[in-house]
Amino acid sequence: MSSPSSRHVDMAPHHRRLISNWLFVLCFMILGMIAIGGVTRLTGSGLSIMDWQPVSGFIPPLSHAEWERLFALYQTIPQYHLQHEGFGLEGFQRIFWAEWIHRFWGRLMGLVLIVPLIWFSIRGMITRALAIRLFIFFVLGGLQGGIGWFMVASGFRADSTAVEPVRLVLHLSAALILYVAILWTALSIRWPEPQASVASAGMRLTKKLVWCGLALICITIVAGGFTAGTHAGFVYNTFPLMDGHLIPTEYARLTPFWLNLVDNKAAIQFDHRLLATLTVLTIGGILLVGLKAFAPGSRAHNALMLLGWAVLIQYALGITTLLLVVPVWAGTVHQTFAAVLLGVMLFVLHGLRGVASR
Missing domain, CATH: 1.20.1330 (f41 fragment of flagellin, N-terminal domain)
Structure with a gap:
């Protein structure tokens, strides 16, 4: 087939x-x-x-x-x-x-x-x-x-x-x-x-990490949607601490606990920050492994370089939007560039189709 x-x-x-x-x-x-x-x-x-x-x-x-x-x-x-x-x-x-x-x-x-x-x-x-x-x-x-x-x-x-x-x-x-x-x-x-290549262990690991990164980007975007919908970005406008704490003291104030994920501004913003940071770290791991596994100048190598720049820009946009208390221009660009980052990650994954999972 x-x-x-x-x-x-x-x-x-x-x-x-x-x-x-x-x-x-x-x-x-x-x-x-x-x-x-x-x-x-x-x-x-x-x-x-x-x-x-x-x-x-x-x-x-x-x-x-x-x-x-x-x-x-x-x-x-x-x-x-x-x-x-x-x-x-x-x-x-x-x-x-x-x-x-x-x-x-x-x-x-x-x-x-x-x-x-x-x-x-x-x-x-x-x-x-x-x-x-x-x-x-x-x-x-x-x-x-x-x-x-x-x-x-x-x-x-x-x-x-x-x-x-x-x-x-x-x-x-x-x-x-x-x-x-x-x-x-x-x-x-x-x-x-797909580009023909002999899949190395590094290539296979890169592809697995890319799938993880793609999942994290999607979850982070969903968390960002709740941040926007509840106006959670208009509070705790400092970084990296939130009201002097790494984890806000109001994180688990609602019961049952799951309500905090969708209705507690402190928890919603913290979750979005945490997921964004995990995304950056995961993509950092992708670059460490992938840039060694794929030859410079190949489509996969170039796509990985583009991914690195895209995630840094998006993370910086998120911090800027937060510190400036969500001006219209920053909030709009941050929301839009999230889709750009998703597209770049998809471009990377598409370029790795020829890499067998095993």
Whole structure:
């Protein structure tokens, strides 16, 4: 049975480049979506649009009467009365545009996926199996819009000024799953065959560590989602200590204990810090082993070097965001670069396909 990557070998080289570049563009658009979502969250704009119109929502308000109608809807939810009461139509328009752009970008991504997919399928430039896989991605993208509305709707409940953290994490995780699936497909089309090599013990250990690093990055991103959703980044804005302690004294104040993982700001921030540090140390181990195992100039060696720089940048961004008390620009860049780091780790893993586990 052929592997998913080997199915792309029979595609013409120029078709592989064209289709992989198209999918890479979609990955960059997902990164843009994550960035816009960060701005929306940090500016409190996510609840400004009270209705979900998947098709007609492409068109923004075109009349003063429509602006007044949307503003009147917004005035019915708790966030307006608890945070923005009295800021007027002009203030509403500022937060409205951030959320509208976020939704518009998602719809645009759907078009960027489905229109070329139809064209490539008609021209016979992609296999039936690949066309089905990409159509599934399109459906998942539509479901992601539904998950986004499910998240937003949680912010309309009484005494709420933000969405539920669990739903925020679900929305972010679904976006990253789609990002990983599209990126892996693009990499497999661009490089359908693994590089031939005789697997050494160092190479096999590197691959195992890369899997560990990938798992840690995913868990750290989830922890970061809870940090964002509970606004835990706005407290304990020192590093490396938290209120003078390595482990905050309030870490286990909730019972049962598992509630601390999702509802205790001190524990949530500490867990995110700890996981990020473990990720850095694991990637350090990957570099120590991998850079010796793979020849300089090889794709695996270059990917490992890129991974080292990426994790240092992300760790520095996390500390900067914390010390500056989460300004919009820093929080947005930190959230977006987490997906970049995930993508780099996936690139490393893809380059190690030829290394047998045993």
